[in-house]
Amino acid sequence: MQRVVVDAAGRVVDPDVPLLHADDLGVLHGDGLFETMLVWDGRVCGTARHLRRLAWSAEPAGLPAVDVDHVARLVEIAAREWTSSAEGALRVVYTAGREGTAAPTLYVSISEVPERVEAARRDGVRAVSLPSAYRSGLAAQAPWLLAGVKSLSYASNVAALRHVQALGLDDAVFLSVDGTVLEGPRSSVVAVIGGALVTPRRDDGILPGTTQEAVFELAQQRGIASREESLHVNDLYDADEVWLLSSITLAARVRELDGRALNQTSVVGVAELARESAAS
Template identity: 55%
Template structure:
């Protein structure tokens, strides 16, 4: 079984070990492009339509050509077939501005195994540090060119924050705005429970609208839970009944420690994790 599957948007399966990009692709030169990351399990991709909608929104924000959703759906089908239905996978949809002077986007899909780090986080939860993101919560509204709500390929800062967390002995990060609001993780949405309410920061605060959070909020109402957006401070996380980092691949990861303080989970153990699991299946 191949441990990586590479498919271009035309549906052609490529050799994942052979070069694919040109040296003048703006995706490489400037991180100029957008992407999505989906979970694949039991031979199916989770929440495809939510991801394609966000890909289109990111592309619009970045002034890229509107993605051809049917072509992406077909190419996803090809990648799934190549991957099989026995193991989980991570499917990245990559859409760059293309080569210098060409005006043709570069578009491909790459499937890889789920990292061990993710399995461990799902099982054991994570310790988290709060780190400054360096902008105010209202910047996204004032400065659309910052592309704050778009999933662009420029993730170097997010990765650097994760390395910093690791250097101080933590597993993950919660970014805060310059006024001290909780924003998001470098690759996840922050979610807290207060009684039977689920709360996440408003996307207008310059964070990526999470597909997992969207799927969860769509289902929560049917399960005697109230889901809402509300600005949060780190102190709100400390007193919450539960804190999670939620995302497409890791799903719901419990935060057990925040800035060195052990958190006390009062929300029924496993309930949220199960709900997120169901929600991403329902969002197919």
């Protein structure tokens, strides 16, 4: 199984040799950002979108500005080193650096995509809705919560995934205290309603999904309506299609939510749009 690690200086380093210091604030406090991109057919998908989000996230996270061109070069170096025939998950990690210093930590790694990804693409997923502490408008009132930022403080998302796996399920959909649909622990929620692609409003504090954004742009070019609006779980129960979109899985259809079998007719080719937008 191949693994690639590139440090901030552009050096390809031994993936079995430790890279982080014990006092790195990314480890101690989750004080940092990350982006994950799919390496598919020899290319990195969506680099510009991901690095744009990374650069935007630095200010609300209180981190130094990101040198996007430099990070892009590190991504290119890592991609050249990836010789495996398997799909890869490329991660850019950017932390506040070591405790007591002002120098951020930056590195890029690639590892093989987990086996669950192909199963989710092929078979879809069984999911459950989970409550969260977010309410509509909270992101604007409490910017320190870093809603909409892909932060290394990811423990609650991982805990949610462990919880649903313990239930014998595959994934989750977070709901706000108002009952509106937010996002998945690692995905954007997209429903097909009346022939249109619908995703929750970004001002509800969700992470702006790069795959969702790319799919909506391509859909609009094809004359397929798309919009953001508040959704409730009942809207998902009644939708023509419900999908979880993410950079690595691309598109996983939700075939069951909260024990209810969802509609499995195909109105819009969401999976095809996701694959095509990733390949463009």
